[in-house]
Amino acid sequence: MLEINFTNEQLEVLEKLDLEIKSSELVNLFKKSELESEELIHLLKASNALYRAGIPVITDEQYDFFISMLRSINHLHPYLNQVEPEVLVEAKTVELPQRMLSTEKAYSKEDIEKWIKRILKAAQEINVPEKDIFLRVTPKLDGYAAFDDGTTLYTRGDGYRGQDITRAFERGLKVAQHGKRGLGPGEIVIKKSYFDKQLSGIFENSRNIQAAIIAEKKVDENVQKAIDDGACVFYPFALIENKTAHFSEIIDYFETIVEEMWRAVDFDIDGVILETTHTDLKEYMGATRKNHRWQIAFKVNEESAEVEVKNIIPQTSRTGRISPVAELVPTKLSGATISRVTVHHYNMVKTKRIGPGSIVQLVRSGLVIPKIEGVVKEAEPQLPEECPSCNAHLIWEGDHLICPNKSDCPAQTENTLIHFFKTLGNVDGFGPKVIEKITNYGIKHIHEIYQIPKHQFVGFGFGDKTSQNLLDQLQASKEIEIEDWRFLAAFGVSRLAGGNCEKLLQHHSIVELFEVSVEDMVKIDGFAQLSAEAIVEGLANVREEFFKVYNLGFNLAITPIESELKNSDSPISGAVVVFTGSMQQGSRGDMEKQAKALGAKVAKSVTGNTTYLVTGDKVGETKINAARDKGVEVLTEQEYLNLIG
Incomplete structure (x- = not known):
């Protein structure tokens, strides 16, 4: 597809990335017209790192093309479901x-x-x-x-x-x-x-x-x-x-x-x-x-085309949901050749009669993931009976086909482990490639990863230094403080992302949450009957694994319980506090956590409901005067620290 010749400077950057692929093999990947998802990840990571290092190897349009290929193969791939990494080789994150x-x-x-x-x-x-x-x-x-x-x-x-x-x-x-x-x-x-x-x-x-x-x-x-x-x-x-x-x-x-x-x-x-x-x-x-x-x-940019479907390929997600991916006759749309697109769900495949020979209207807006807008010509719908990952018999759940094999389905296992470390966010070493290696040796659960000794990592094919780094990062992931809502969200319970985790933990501790009934959950603002049922069932499914991991001793920052905050004798209990400027006694994030622990509500902008605006260094007079005009009490960082004692 592309003729690429790396310069020595580019090769030095690639060497530091530890892509687990030789530069000569990488060159050959650029030439291929059909690529697997992991091959695309190699190209994307290499291209992204070289671009960030100021020595790009491909154009933006070519990079977007590789992104569109990955989306067509698997729109749930972790590389796509995150802020695009702005990697600086050998740079530490803060x-x-x-x-x-x-x-x-x-x-x-x-x-x-x-x-x-x-x-x-x-x-x-x-x-x-x-x-x-x-x-x-x-x-x-x-x-x-x-x-x-x-x-x-x-x-x-x-x-x-x-x-x-x-x-x-x-x-x-x-x-x-x-x-x-x-x-x-x-x-x-x-x-x-x-x-x-x-x-x-x-x-x-x-x-x-x-x-x-x-x-x-x-x-x-x-x-x-x-x-x-x-x-x-x-x-x-x-x-x-x-x-x-x-x-x-x-x-x-x-x-x-x-x-x-x-x-x-x-x-x-x-x-x-x-x-x-x-x-x-x-x-x-x-x-x-x-x-x-x-x-x-x-954003402006939308093109459409009528495209013939060659095949419907099932893919198993982390949750066991089977995603239908339509393999298409390759078609150029918005500057990229589209050969695959994800169908919304298998009920759409069934009711719209999408299968080999059908013709669909494909739309690509704003250079993002293409989608099927309609079916121009129907065909015999192509529906799988077995999970493509573990061969378990599939069951219908609403619009979706589901693999019920939660414990022994390789796709669910691998994606669950990837999701845990990605959501935890306090270690860098346990990405998809490392997880894939580990799961190939029979590791299926999060707690099992934490029990792997160094010699076993070496036996999995990691070098001595890498094995020690992996051990150190596992220890760091337990010692570095993380919010309890983030820890809970890492277990990937359906309908229990970060926002809902934080809401629930304002009413129940993370341990008590596993005993909460659907009826009690519905009483909490923001949780409807169906969501509550899904969450309670999901918590029951992960309960055993959750406590095995929880008991390893993670350093969790506890979300304050609302009822306890109301009874708090803290001087800022119930107050609405906004922090602005550079703080001297710690990061703004640390001060916000402390304020929440003392019963305050932390906001990002000043309104008429704000109680205190706490100012660090380099805050403009305009912002301070605007707050005072709204009746907000403005405190310097030291005045705030004196207030909370």
Whole structure:
């Protein structure tokens, strides 16, 4: 497919990645037209690392093509279900001052109107008049996401932990619009006009420059000149060009406003961001674990085609659900050749009669995963009777075919272990490749991994040093403090992701939770009958394994019980506290945890309901005065520490 010749510099980076594949074999993978999922992972990891190191081996379009191939094969692959890794070779990760969330995406004006209806519904629920609802529209910069707390510049990483790239400022990188440091999230970008005039003959695209700016090695002299000339900047979202108007005006002049924002800056953009400006609405709507509910990104790009289905391939997920993947006659769509696409569920295969010879309408929006919009020509539906991983007889559960073999299904076992360490998030060594090796030797459960001695790791084919590192990381995963809700979420119970875990643990301890009935769970705000039934059943299924792992002695940060908080004699019990700026006595995350433990509710933005705004270093007077205007008591970090004793 591609003729690739690695330079010595690129080979040095690949050597440090420990991809468990030789560079010569990697070169051959680039040439193949048909690739397995793990082969694609090798290509993606190598390409991503070289791109981040500032020495890319393929173009963005080619990388997107490999991503689309992986999505077509298995859209549940762990590599796809995380913030795209911003790997800096040999760099250590550090906790971000605050989470960097993704943005919900929309591809039509109708999607935006639906989102605005959600805004209006929320406004009605908290008595915010429609006349007060304004939206801010900004360009969506296509750069290198980063966070500046005034002292350190971080990469986005996985949204929780990134790398320290303060060296970019030390090299002369400026804040856009002559702004000050410490304005939070933004993008590292380079002016389009400068790139086209000065660098387009040297670098393939502007994103290669962004990677070079933060690379650990010495900066290319051309990139350094671009930094010195002020063409490369860190652009905080707070300073970006914007159009702020009443929501009705946004709807009426939507196309005009989008076009205006598309041309507003001299940087690459890939859409526009819309968000409500009303602080009370932001506070009320909040965020999911992935994105803010009060913000959305509008992206343009949709193509469709009628494609013949060659085969329906079943794939077993971590939960035992069988996903139907349609193998297609290869078709080019939005710049990528699509040969596979996941069908929603097997009931759709059955009722829409999708099978070999059927023709489906395929749509690909915004260069993301393609989806089947409809069936143009029906055929005999292709339904499996046995699990493709363990050959167990499948059963129907609603719209889905399910493998009931929870204990001995290899696909469920491997994916469950991968999910545990990925969700735990405090060790780096137990990725899919390591888990695959371990499970090939009969390890099926989480607690069994923690019981593996060093000589057994060596026997599994790991080197002596790697085996010791794996042992050290397992020990670290028990010693490094993690939230109890994250620990619970790592067991992958259906409908029990992080948000629901935290809600439940505000009412019951993590041990007591296994005794909670469906009736008691339904009484908790946010849990309907069906969800409660699924969670109670799921907890029962993992109970034995959970306690075997729990009893290994993990260092869990306990979620405060609401009823206990109400009776707390803490001076901030029941208060709403917002932390801002750089703190001296610990990270902002640590202070937020402590405040919750003392009975406070921690918010991310100041509203009329905020009790205290606690300010660290480098907080602007405008923010402080705005809080005081709302009747909020502003405390310095030391005043806050004195208050809580």
